[in-house]
Amino acid sequence: MSTHSESDGGVPVTAPVGANLDAPAQTPPSPDKGMFGVQGTGDVSGFGGLARRRPTGVDSPRPFGGYFDEVYDALEEAYPGFADAIEKVVVDRGELTLHIKPERIAEVCQIMRDDESLRFELCSSVDGVDYLGSDNRRFHISYQLTSMTYRRRVRLEAAVADGQSLPSVTGVYPTADWQEREAYDMFGVVFTGHPNLTRILMPDDWEGHPQRKDYPLGGVPVEYKGASIPPPDQRRVYQ
Amino acid sequence: MTTPGYATERETTEGRVFTVTGGDWDTIAGNIDPLSNEKIVVNMGPQHPSTHGVLRLVLELEGETVTTVRPVVGYLHTGIEKNLEYRNWTQGVTFVTRMDYLSNMFNEVGYCLAVEKLLGVTDQITERTNTIRVMFMELQRIASHLVWLATTGMELGAISMMLYGFREREYILDIFEETSGLRMNNGYIRPGGLAQDLPESAVRKIRDFLKYLPKKLKEYEALLSGQVIWQERTQGVAVLDVTGCLSLGITGPVLRSAGLAWDLRKTMPYCGYENYEFDVPTATTADVWGRYLVRVAEIRESLKIVEQALDRLRPGPIWIDDKKVAWPAQxxxxxxxxxxxxxxxxxxxxxxxxxxxxxxxxxxxGFRVPPGQVYVGIEHPRGELGVHAVSDGSTHPYRVHYRDPSFVNLQAIPAMAEGALLADVIAGGASLDPVMGGCDR
Structure with a gap:
């Protein structure tokens, strides 16, 4: 278990660390100004103090409380590579988050699903969060696992840097198929071993990954059948 | 007869490829040998009356048998999750309500429960607010299931059912309008409370509705359940057992129709659902028929919950006591x-x-939300609606992700339809009850 050294204090949004790594598709450069002159976080009031804060939790001490200790111990017993795979354990607001090394995520999911004392049969959700500026490994992929047998929930989290990939869990949870495609579409995170990792919500020929924090809101030309109409703030009437 | 440019054909390395646009089928089918060219690729949707909105299915057919189905989604993607990051926490409600437009109350409650959990004020939500939330969610569930009955009826040939379903739903939308001012996209549930208290006139309308609907439900069952066409189109069609459901992540009525009584209102209660008496209907047929039975039974259970909620309703505050969160204006x-x-x-x-x-x-x-992340799951008419909300301590969301049941459930179409007949694709797809606004967000 380890914590990240740069994870304390508010960190202003600056150029992404490792942004020059070769991404599957290039993000457009972040503009100085968003649509209608919005800057920085886009706080609509302007009173918000625009420094980004630290969103991640710190290591939680034992005992975690509730069923969390049982889950932790059961996983430790069932999984030989436990000490190496677990980076951090966070218990916050009654939820257990196990931070897993990205290359181990599929193995851990397999144990979580199959071990008798864990039995997380359902993978409820897979999605990404971009911690740009507060973590070197900016993309955190969260797996919300549900055990129907024990009525428990656990979140697994794997952090990858821009350009780094992690194994797909579709072999364990086929339901992750579209959700991993969405995470790829929105963040550009590549899941190796996914049967069909293509865009799902955005058009196939879209450039960039819209949910990244350095991707602007708006400011994209409207394209239809070859014609291109500039975004509202760049139309002549507003200038 | 054929307009130039339409019904074109070209030679490719894999054989001759035809483009058919409708009305010109005979001109093409007449020229090819039906025995050696059985394979047809049909692009169904995204604009098709039987695909529940803008869902596109790429079907590969051998005669009338479907060999491959490839669902294509994303036509209704509006970037709501991205937009939320640029608005404050309260304004988020107006966005999320527009995701799954047939169950906006659930989108709002899921979002508000996530924000309240992040704030750590879940236990401070007043009794009256929780009761009204439960009542409105159940009314919304009824409305959503009625639309399912209506559209599925229409797709399988029972046009009258479509008119009846939408007619009854209008009573519920009327109740919502009486309370929030809007039929749909209400923006009524807010983090920490409700936009407005429930007026007496709405209570009367709900009481009337509780008397009205059970009679009508009997009529629909009389219309559909004994009807041979309905039975033939639904029984044994699009079967998906519990194993299939769990591996594909399918929850809600589809999972319950396979026999597993998994309902988050019972298994992981929220909003005080543990205080209500209701059953979780299941079927064992795992087909479209089972899903029909489960949904109709769920409407009855929801009516029971609404009635109990009305009885539990006591005058009291609707906003939490915390002035740093509660909306300042009456x-x-x-x-x-x-x-x-x-x-x-x-x-x-x-x-x-x-x-x-x-x-x-x-x-x-807006108010500041302490840094951290939560995941809240609630029982939506279509399954588990999950809200993963992350805060960085500021006045607007850092990230909100919706695990929408329509999105996850649509993955089951190939498993249900491949190997079956073309007509069963419609029945199977409809039985998932996808709402593309929720799927594509």
Whole structure:
């Protein structure tokens, strides 16, 4: 278990660390100004103090409380590579988050699903969060696992840097198929071993990954059948 | 007969490829040998009356048998999750309500429960607010299931069912309008409370509706259940067993139709559902018929919950006590729509400068939410609706992700339809009850 050294204090949004790594598709450069002159976080009031804060939790001490200790111990017993795979354990607001090394995520999911004392049969959700500026490994992929047998929930989290990939869990949870495609579409995170990792919500020929924090809101030309109409703030009437 | 440019054909390395646009089928089918060219690729949708919105299915057919189905989604993607990051926490409600437009109350409650959990105020939500939330969610569930009955009826040939379903749903939308001012996209549930209290007139309408619907439900069952066409089109069609459901992540009525009584209202209660008496209907057929039985039974259970909620309803505050979170204004419905109450305007404009500052700060800037992340799952008409919300400590969301059941459930179409007949694709797809606004967000 380890914590990240740069994870304390508010960190202003600056150029992404490792942004020059070769991404599957290039993000457009972040503009100085968003649509209608919005800057920085886009706080609509302007009173918000625009420094980004630290969103991640710190290591939680034992005992975690509730069923969390049982889950932790059961996983430790069932999984030989436990000490190496677990980076951090966070218990916050009654939820257990196990931070897993990205290359181990599929193995851990397999144990979580199959071990008798864990039995997380359902993978409820897979999605990404971009911690740009507060973590070197900016993309955190969260797996919300549900055990129907024990009525428990656990979140697994794997952090990858821009350009780094992690194994797909579709072999364990086929339901992750579209959700991993969405995470790829929105963040550009590549899941190796996914049967069909293509865009799902955005058009196939879209450039960039819209949910990244350095991707602007708006400011994209409207394209239809070859014609291109500039975004509202760049139309002549507003200038 | 054929317009130039339409019904074109070209030679490729894999054989001759035809483009058919409708009305010109005979001109093409007449020229090819039906025995050696059985394979047809049909692009169904995204504009097709039987695909529940803008769902596109690429079907590969051998005769009338479907060999491959490839669902294509994303046509209704509106970037709501991205937009939320640029608005404050309260404004988020207006966005999320527009995701799954047949169950906006669930989108709102899921979002508000996530924000309240992040704030750590879940236990401070008042009794009255929780009761109204439960009541409105169940009314919404009824409305959503009625639309399912209506559209599925239409797709399988029972056009009258479509008219009846939408007619009954209108009563529920009327109740919502009476309370929030809007039929759909209400923006009624807010983090920490409700936009407005439930008026007496709405309570009367709900009581009337509780008497009205059970009679109508019997009529629909009389219309559909004994009907041979309905039985033939639904029984043994699009079977998906519990194993299939769990591996594909399918929840809600589809999972319950396979026999597993998994309902988050019972297994992981929220909003005080543990205080209500209701059953979780299941079927064992795992087909479209089972899903029909489960949904109709769920409407009856929801009616039971609404009735209990009405009985539990006591006068009281609807906003939490915490003035740092609670909306500062008392809203009132005037002749020109919903707005600040006159007493409140008189107070902030004439008597208390501090109230004015407080109102201004809270409404324009919003409240701060301590850093962290939560995941909240609620039982939506289509399955588990999950909200993963991340805060960085500021006044607007850092990230909100919706695990929408329509999105996840649509993955089951190939498993249900491949190897079956083309007509069963429609029945199977409809039995998932996808809402593309929720799927594509």
């Amino acid at each position: 809203l009132a419905l005037g002749v020109d729509g919903l707005g600040n109450s006159l007493e409140h305007v008189a107070k902030i404009m004439g008597q208390s400068m501090e109230s004015l500052i407080h109102h201004f700060k809270l409404v324009t800037e």
